Structures are given as structure tokens and as C-alpha cells.
Amino acid sequence: MEKDARPNWDNPLQFLLACVSYAVGLGNVWRFPYLCQMHGGGGFLIPYLIMLILEGVPLFCLELAIGQKMRLGSIGAWTAINPYLGGVGLASVVTSTYLCLYYNIINAWSFWYLFNSFQSVLPWGDCPINANGTGYVEECEKATPTQYFFYRETLNISSSIEVNGGIQTSQALLLLLAWVISYLFIIRGIKSTGKVVYFTATFPYVVLFIYLIWGFTLHGAVNGVKYMFTPKMEQLANPTTWINAATQIFFSLGLGFGSLIAFASYNEYNNNFERQAIMVSLINSGTSVFASIVTFAIYGFKATFNYENCLERTRLLLLNTFDLAEDTISLDTVFEWIEKLNATYPQEFAEISSKLETCDLESELDGAVEGPGLAFIVYSEAIKNMPLPQLWSVLYFSMLLLLGMGSMLGNITAIITPLRDFKATSCISNELFNGLVCMFCFLLGLGFTTTSGSYWFTMFNDYGATFSLLFVVLIEVITISYIYGSKRFEKDVEDMLGHRPNLYWRIMWKFVSPLLLITIFIFYIVSYIRGGTPTYQAWNKELGKSEVTEYPVFGQVFIGLLLLSSVSCVPLTALYVYCRKRKHGHHPRERTVSTVCD
Amino acid sequence: MLEKTFFLLCLSSALGNELCTPGASDGYKVRLSINTALGEEAYPWNPNEMFLFRASLAFAMRNHIAGQIFEVSNIVVCDETPRVSFWFVVTSPLNPSELVNKGNVEEAVRKSRNRINSAFLLSDNTLEFVGIPPTLAAPVSPDTPPWLIVFGVVMGAVGAGIVAVLVLSVVQKKRKKSRKTEDEDTEVEIRPKAMENGDGVYNPSFTDEEPITQM
Numbered sequence: 001m002e003k004d005a006r007p008n009w010d011n012p013l014q015f016l017l018a019c020v021s022y023a024v025g026l027g028n029v030w031r032f033p034y035l036c037q038m039h040g041g042g043g044f045l046i047p048y049l050i051m052l053i054l055e056g057v058p059l060f061c062l063e064l065a066i067g068q069k070m071r072l073g074s075i076g077a078w079t080a081i082n083p084y085l086g087g088v089g090l091a092s093v094v095t096s097t098y099l100c101l102y103y104n105i106i107n108a109w110s111f112w113y114l115f116n117s118f119q120s121v122l123p124w125g126d127c128p129i130n131a132n133g134t135g136y137v138e139e140c141e142k143a144t145p146t147q148y149f150f151y152r153e154t155l156n157i158s159s160s161i162e163v164n165g166g167i168q169t170s171q172a173l174l175l176l177l178a179w180v181i182s183y184l185f186i187i188r189g190i191k192s193t194g195k196v197v198y199f200t201a202t203f204p205y206v207v208l209f210i211y212l213i214w215g216f217t218l219h220g221a222v223n224g225v226k227y228m229f230t231p232k233m234e235q236l237a238n239p240t241t242w243i244n245a246a247t248q249i250f251f252s253l254g255l256g257f258g259s260l261i262a263f264a265s266y267n268e269y270n271n272n273f274e275r276q277a278i279m280v281s282l283i284n285s286g287t288s289v290f291a292s293i294v295t296f297a298i299y300g301f302k303a304t305f306n307y308e309n310c311l312e313r314t315r316l317l318l319l320n321t322f323d324l325a326e327d328t329i330s331l332d333t334v335f336e337w338i339e340k341l342n343a344t345y346p347q348e349f350a351e352i353s354s355k356l357e358t359c360d361l362e363s364e365l366d367g368a369v370e371g372p373g374l375a376f377i378v379y380s381e382a383i384k385n386m387p388l389p390q391l392w393s394v395l396y397f398s399m400l401l402l403l404g405m406g407s408m409l410g411n412i413t414a415i416i417t418p419l420r421d422f423k424a425t426s427c428i429s430n431e432l433f434n435g436l437v438c439m440f441c442f443l444l445g446l447g448f449t450t451t452s453g454s455y456w457f458t459m460f461n462d463y464g465a466t467f468s469l470l471f472v473v474l475i476e477v478i479t480i481s482y483i484y485g486s487k488r489f490e491k492d493v494e495d496m497l498g499h500r501p502n503l504y505w506r507i508m509w510k511f512v513s514p515l516l517l518i519t520i521f522i523f524y525i526v527s528y529i530r531g532g533t534p535t536y537q538a539w540n541k542e543l544g545k546s547e548v549t550e551y552p553v554f555g556q557v558f559i560g561l562l563l564l565s566s567v568s569c570v571p572l573t574a575l576y577v578y579c580r581k582r583k584h585g586h587h588p589r590e591r592t593v594s595t596v597c598d
Numbered sequence: 599m600l601e602k603t604f605f606l607l608c609l610s611s612a613l614g615n616e617l618c619t620p621g622a623s624d625g626y627k628v629r630l631s632i633n634t635a636l637g638e639e640a641y642p643w644n645p646n647e648m649f650l651f652r653a654s655l656a657f658a659m660r661n662h663i664a665g666q667i668f669e670v671s672n673i674v675v676c677d678e679t680p681r682v683s684f685w686f687v688v689t690s691p692l693n694p695s696e697l698v699n700k701g702n703v704e705e706a707v708r709k710s711r712n713r714i715n716s717a718f719l720l721s722d723n724t725l726e727f728v729g730i731p732p733t734l735a736a737p738v739s740p741d742t743p744p745w746l747i748v749f750g751v752v753m754g755a756v757g758a759g760i761v762a763v764l765v766l767s768v769v770q771k772k773r774k775k776s777r778k779t780e781d782e783d784t785e786v787e788i789r790p791k792a793m794e795n796g797d798g799v800y801n802p803s804f805t806d807e808e809p810i811t812q813m
Contacts, residue, residue: 112745135731136734316634326682
């Protein structure tokens with residue numbers, strides 16, 4: 001007798017919104033625009049959409065099917081598919097744990113910026129004055145106020161990963177807040193998550209829409225959008241473009257973490273996941289394009305603002321050096337005057353030539369940034385120049401927060417669902433168990449709030465969940481297509497949906513997606529080997545800029561551990577099951593995955 | 599009498615002209631960016647404005663050095679350019695051929711910078727004294743940083759939410775438990791009732807007992 005039947009989503013819309021909320025995350029805002037810019041603007045959409053069709057939608061649908069059929073979290077589901085491959089689920093859980101540890105730090109940063117927006121003067125707008133009041137703080141002068149605010153006042157970053165300091169109280173408090181809110185969202189499992197996703201999935205779109213309208217009214221926004229969407233078709237010949245499109249689709253949809261399996265396991269047996277998979281994948285990609293239009297409008301505004309400031313400074317320099325009346329040179333005629341003055345007064349011109357900056361709109365737009373740097377530095381710089389900056393700041397950082405929290409819901413559910421399937425844990429109440437998981441992740445996550453914490457964050461971000469995911473999903477798709485058997489799987493799908501999956505799905509699952517994944521996998525391995533020592537960007541406070549630094553030995557060892565700990569789950573579990581079967585070989589027993597707490 | 603004063607004036611201005619040269623050690627270069635600051639409402643630069651400048655600078659010197667009465671004539675201006683920039687030196691009222699020390703001039707300007715700026719509707723950046731950096735506004739640092747206040751509010755709200763949810767679930771569990779014991783009591787009653795109603799045999803497959811029919 002089941003004491004507590006498996007909880008269900010209140011309606012299929014909640015499941016759809018949960019998947020959207022999970023898949024649409026920070027990567028859509030800070031990775032896709034960067035890739036678009038690097039790989040030829042509008043032309044990048046071609047490989048992106050092709051990869052979506054060949055790889056994104058089929059793999060997404062595959063994970064949903066597994067979860068909905070097995071009605072268990074990733075560990076239980078894979079054990080049921082093939083006892084030797086329960087390690088695949090375990091690898092997912094390990095990777096999700098790493099993700100949970102470091103992802104909430106981003107939410108803590110978003111909170112920091114959000115709370116600091118409630119001031120009459122935005123603190124990242126101007127440099128603070130130094131101790132004896134004679135000028136601005138030196139580090140801020142060398143860098144920009146927004147960079148200074150992020151690296152010094154937010155992170156209080158140390159000079160390298162080896163230099164450690166104490167825990168930043170402000171960051172620790174905000175991380176606590178992020179975890180407390182996450183706990184509130186998942187306190188009762190999907191019963192509470194289901195209600196929250198109505199908000200976390202829809203509000204970011206409201207903000208993006210407002211920003212789109214507002215962005216286009218900003219002076220110079222059209223420059224950015226034009227620059228971005230001008231296709232540079234020659235980039236399509238570059239294989240990196242296609243690989244990057246494939247990896248972006250892969251990571252953007254959040255495959256391999258076990259979150260999708262977990263979400264789908266709470267579905268009704270006959271839920272039409274096929275249609276939902278297509279919908280979510282299309283919404284995710286659409287959001288990426290939408291977000292990059294907004295990003296580039298803002299980029300264009302910022303680049304034009306900086307360019308015109310540069311022109312203004314040059315104009316003043318010319319006026320002051322040659323004592324011309326103010327209205328002789330206007331912003332449009334600066335370049336003509338430079339040539340004219342160079343010709344007529346070459347000597348005086350040579351004296352100021354060192355102070356003369358080159359103002360170029362293209363180079364301002366060219367400075368492509370991705371990751372937290374884009375979200376927190378570039379964007380906040382653009383916002384401080386807008387009229388009524390506090391409003392735009394609050395809107396923007398709330399959106400970032402909701403995108404991040406929405407993804408966290410999926411990440412935490414990916415850990416909780418498989419663990420609760422075990423007999424041992426289902427005796428503890430829902431609230432207590434979820435609280436323990438959140439507390440554990442918070443305490444370990446405090447390590448990221450130290451002065452070198454941001455470097456550890458970068459390490460986890462680059463290595464903790466990239467390679468292992470490719471490995472996991474590759475094993476997943478090969479298992480389903482060849483070990484479990486594609487015929488058997490198609491029958492399961494027919495059982496759930498009422499019709500067999502058509503030719504598209506069959507070809508993708510059996511041939512195209514595995515082939516693509518193997519290609520990406522090999523490419524990753526090759527670039528790891530050819531890349532030499534892994535490096536990261538360390539902030540040099542004397543120079544006021546980031547420098548490429550190599551990881552020290554303990555850092556490289558740790559990277560290796562990160563990769564090994566998740567990847568090795570698969571062979572180790574297989575070995576363990578094999579040994580146990582050999583031991584109990586002469587005591588044949590029906591072993592089923594038990595979900596009941598007696 | 600009149601000729602004497604006229605002669606003295608010419609002498610002093612001639613002396614002043616010799617004292618004021620671009621690059622003078624005790625002089626400062628001033629630069630005004632009226633168009634940048636005021637745009638449409640910019641006023642043209644003319645000798646009257648120059649007079650105002652000299653008067654406000656004399657005012658600044660009087661404020662700084664107590665006792666000495668500086669006049670407009672003590673502020674000597676030269677090398678005016680269309681940029682609207684010029685050099686000035688300050689002569690001592692006690693001895694017109696002697697210049698006031700550069701340091702004193704700088705102090706005087708700093709003290710009354712605000713007043714001089716407002717006389718011209720300009721700011722520290724648009725009325726530049728080359729060599730005297732603009733005074734930086736003293737940082738306003740509140741006792742509690744504003745982010746901490748917002749943090750406290752949000753944390754309090756979320757904490758209250760969690761407590762509410764936990765209390766609600768405990769109450770729900772208690773209610774479910776008490777309802778379950780009620781059900782068990784009624785179940786015990788149903789069975790003897792069925793037996794009492796008729797002289798029939800108790801057939802369990804027809805009773806409405808959930809524990810048995812549920813799979």
C-alpha cells in the first residue's frame with residue numbers, strides 16, 4: 001500500500017512552464033549574443049537552427065520520454081532501464097550538485113546589484129574618492145567605475161586563485177538569501193515549484209519586452225542591432241561556428257542534468273511530451289534571439305555613447321590646445337579638423353598626439369563580452385547612462401534574478417527527485433529533506449564568497465558541467481537506441497502517446513544525434529589536449545585589467561577531480577553492480593527499485 | 599589732479615601688463631566653456647563679463663586675505679583667445695608692482711570656487727582654472743548601507759513565508775491524522791452495522807472499505 005502516491009503537476013501548463021523556466025536561463029542572455037557576434041551575426045542563426053533540429057529537440061524529447069515512462073528520478077530511471085547503467089543517473093546527480101553549489105552565487109550577485117539600485121546615485125556610476133580626498137581611487141582610475149564596482153566592491157577579488165582571503169560578509173548574506181528563497185520555492189517539491197513557475201517563466205519576458213521597446217528609443221541602439229545582424233557568411237565555413245552552435249543548443253536546453261527526467265517523472269502517464277518538447281525548445285531558442293536583439297540594442301547605445309564621449313574629449317583637446325572658439329568644431333567635424341590642424345600646425349599637433357585617442361564606433365561594438373562580465377559590467381555601464389537609471393537597473397537585475405532562480409528550481413529538483421526515490425530517504429518529511437539539501441549546498445557554496453571565490457566559480461563554470469554532460473548524454477542516447485533497444489523505446493512512447501514516433505524522431509535518436517554528440521565530444525577532447533595548461537582571467541589591481549593566468553598545480557588537479565568524479569560514476573557503478581551480481585549469483589532474487597517507505 | 603590719477607592708472611596698467619604674461623609663474627590660465635555648459639542659453643563673452651570675472655576674483659582675494667582691500671584693478675588679465683581662455687595675475691593692493699603668491703591665489707579660488715562658478719552659471723568643469731583641480735564632493739556615506747536595509751526587508755518577508763508554509767503543513771498533517779483516526783472509528787462501526795441489519799453473512803468484497811480495494 002502506498003502511503004504517499006507520487007505527486008503530480010496540477011496541470012500540464014505547470015510542467016511546460018517549469019521546463020521553460022529551467023531552460024531559459026542566464027546563458028540565453030549572456031552567451032548567445034556573444035556567439036552571435038563572434039560567428040558572423042545574423043548568419044549564426046543558420047547553424048543554430050540546424051543544430052536545434054538535429055540535436056536539441058530530439059535529445060530534449062528523449063529525456064522527457066524517459067522521465068515520464070519510468071516515473072522516477074535519474075538514478076532510479078537509469079537503473080530500471082539497465083542495472084549496469086545506473087551510474088549515468090548518478091553522474092547526473094553529481095554534476096547537478098556541482099551546478100547547485102556555484103550557480104546560486106550568480107543570484108547572490110544579482111541581489112547585490114538589485115539592492116544597490118535603490119539609491120539616488122548608482123554606486124557603479126562614479127569612482128569613489130580616495131582616503132585623503134585628493135582624487136579618485138587609483139584602481140578605479142585605471143579601470144572603469146563599473147569594473148571597479150564589480151571586482152573590488154562586489155567581489156573584493158584577490159590577485160589570483162592561490163591568494164585566499166576571508167569570506168565576504170555581504171556576499172555570504174546574499175548567498176544565504178538566495179538559498180532561503182530557493183528553499184521557499186521547492187519546500188514542498190513540485191507542489192510549490194508548480195506555483196512559482198507561473199511567475200519565474202513569464203516575468204523575464206515582460207522585462208525583455210519593456211527593454212526592447214525602451215532599447216530602440218535609445219540613441220544609437222540601431223547601430224548595435226545593425227552591426228549584429230549584418231551576416232558575415234564567411235564564418236559559416238569555419239567548423240568552430242558549427243561546433244559552438246551545437247554546444248550552445250546542448251547546454252542551453254539543460255540536457256543531461258537529470259532535471260528534465262525529474263520534471264517529467266511527475267507527469268501523467270499519457271501527457272503529450274512530444275509536443276511540449278518541440279514547444280519548449282522553440283521557446284528557448286526564440287528567447288535567445290529575442291534577448292540578443294535587446295542586448296545588441298543596449299550595446300549599440302553604450303558604444304555610441306562612448307564613441308561620442310571620445311569625440312567630445314578629442315574636440316575639447318583640440319579647442320583647448322589651439323584656443324579656437326567653442327562653436328568652430330562640432331562633433332561631426334572633429335576628424336576634418338584633426339587633419340586640418342595637423343597640416344597647419346604640425347609641431348603643436350605632434351605635442352598632443354600622445355593624448356589624442358582614436359575614436360572608432362566599430363571597435364567599440366567589437367568588444368564582445370560574455371558571461372558575468374557582460375551581465376554585470378557592460379550592462380550596468382549602459383544602464384547608468386540612461387535617464388532614470390534606478391528603474392532600469394531594478395528591472396534588469398530582477399529579470400536576471402528570475403532567470404537564475406528559475407534555472408535553480410530545475411537544478412535542485414534534479415538532486416532531490418532521484419534521492420527521494422530511495423527507500424532510506426522517503427521516511428523523512430519533504431520539507432526537512434529539502435531543507436537539508438539546501439543547507440548542505442549553502443555551506444559548501446560559502447567557499448565561493450571568499451576573495452578568490454570568483455576564480456573557483458570560473459573553474460566550476462568552465463569544467464564542472466561541460467565535459468561530463470556531453471559524456472552523460474552520449475551514453476544516454478546510445479543506451480536508449482542500442483542497449484535498451486530503439487524498438488522497445490518506440491513501443492514505450494506509443495504506449496504513452498498513442499502513436500509511434502515518426503521517422504524524424506527515429507532517425508535522429510538512432511543516428512544523427514549520437515553522431516553529432518560524438519563529433520562534439522572528440523572536438524572537446526582535442527581542444528583540451530591542444531589547449532595546453534588551462535587558464536583563467538585574473539584581475540590585476542595595479543593595472544586595472546584582467547590578465548590571462550595559468551592554473552596552479554592544485555587547480556589543475558582539482559579540475560581533473562571535477563571531471564573524473566562525475567564521469568567515473570558510470571564505469572564504477574557498472575563494476576559495482578557486476579560484482580554484486582556475481583556475489584549474489586547463486587541467490588537469485590527479484591530486485592526491483594523500491595519506492596515505498598515501510 | 600586729474601592728470602596725476604590718469605598717469606598713475608596708465609602706469610599701473612602698464613606695469614600690470616608687464617606682470618601678466620602667458621606662463622607667468624604666479625599666474626593662472628582660465629578657460630570657460632560657456633556653449634558646452636549652457637547650449638542654447640549661452641551668453642556671449644564680452645568686456646562686461648570680463649569685468650564680472652575680475653570683480654569676483656577680487657572678492658575671492660578679499661575673503662581669503664583678511665585686511666587687504668583688493669580692487670578690480672588688482673586683477674590683471676591678458677592673452678585673451680576666442681576659446682574664451684586667458685591668463686590672469688593678482689597684484690598686491692599695497693604694492694601694485696608685486697604679485698600675490700601663487701599659493702595664496704589658489705587658496706582664495708578654492709575657498710570661493712562655488713561663488714565664482716555661480717556668478718557665471720558654470721561648474722568646476724566648465725570654468726576651469728588650469729592647475730587648480732576641481733574640489734571633489736565629500737562622499738556621503740550613510741550609517742547603514744542602503745542595500746542592507748532592502749536585504750533585511752526581503753529576508754524578513756521570505757523567512758515569514760517559510761515559517762507560514764511549514765506551520766501550514768504541520769497543521770495539515772495533524773488534520774489528516776485526526777481525520778484518519780475518525781475514519782477508522784467509522785469503519786469499525788460500519789462492519790457491525792452491516793451484520794446487525796440483516797441475518798446475512800458479512801461479505802467483505804461488497805463493503806466500502808478502502809484499505810482492501812485499493813491496489
